[in-house]
Amino acid sequence: DAGVIQSPRHEVTEMGQEVTLRCKPISGHNSLFWYRQTMMRGLELLIYFNNNVPIDDSGMPEDRFSAKMPNASFSTLKIQPSEPRDSAVYFCASSQGTVNQPQHFGDGTRLSIL
Amino acid sequence: GESVGLHLPTLSVQEGDNSIINCAYSNSASDYFIWYKQESGKGPQFIIDIRSNMDKRQGQRVTVLLNKTVKHLSLQIAATQPGDSAVYFCAEISYGQNFVFGPGTRLSVLP
Numbered sequence: 001d002a003g004v005i006q007s008p009r010h011e012v013t014e015m016g017q018e019v020t021l022r023c024k025p026i027s028g029h030n031s032l033f034w035y036r037q038t039m040m041r042g043l044e045l046l047i048y049f050n051n052n053v054p055i056d057d058s059g060m061p062e063d064r065f066s067a068k069m070p071n072a073s074f075s076t077l078k079i080q081p082s083e084p085r086d087s088a089v090y091f092c093a094s095s096q097g098t099v100n101q102p103q104h105f106g107d108g109t110r111l112s113i114l
Numbered sequence: 115g116e117s118v119g120l121h122l123p124t125l126s127v128q129e130g131d132n133s134i135i136n137c138a139y140s141n142s143a144s145d146y147f148i149w150y151k152q153e154s155g156k157g158p159q160f161i162i163d164i165r166s167n168m169d170k171r172q173g174q175r176v177t178v179l180l181n182k183t184v185k186h187l188s189l190q191i192a193a194t195q196p197g198d199s200a201v202y203f204c205a206e207i208s209y210g211q212n213f214v215f216g217p218g219t220r221l222s223v224l225p
Binding site for chain 2: 004042043045048056091093099100102103104105106107108
């Protein structure tokens with residue numbers, strides 16, 4: 001079975017540009033999570049969806065960040081405008097439900113904002 | 115609790131020895147725990163989970179122990195191999211809440 005698929009794997013762009021990260025969850029999983037990982041702060045939950053509906057976005061740093069899930073097989077995380085402090089590895093994860101189920105992670109997008 | 119990854123604890127073990135990685139969790143109401151393995155350039159990979167009504171669970175070469183009295187979780191890896199070198203995270207969750215990840219421990223397997 002295919003795991004969680006993220007694209008692009010690497011993104012380098014200049015500050016002020018719009019960045020869009022993409023995620024395809026595992027088929028049949030109805031919960032999707034976006035995380036950010038940095039050396040300083042570790043893994044941080046940004047937002048999660050259940051049945052395509054955003055449930056908790058309290059981890060989204062600021063209004064420059066937005067996430068959508070138009071259907072069960074696709075989600076995007078957008079940063080506009082991007083800033084150097086947004087540089088991190090962004091992970092998408094999915095699970096069957098949100099209660100006591102393991103999350104399965106993609107291999108992440110390494111984002112560098114110059 | 116937020117994860118702070120400024121300085122990762124490191125555990126170095128000889129190939130073939132057993133490894134024990136420890137994790138102190140913060141929420142006494144947490145009822146589900148997972149250990150993840152993260153290799154360089156990859157996402158966290160599920161290893162094993164345990165629910166709060168258990169104190170031990172075994173998988174292939176791995177055992178997770180849960181001590182709710184002192185809020186401690188451990189991962190034991192038998193006969194550690196070079197491929198086990200990675201960062202290991204524990205994660206806790208209580209019903210209705212989100213996963214909280216620990217800061218991680220780097221395991222280095224020495225030849």
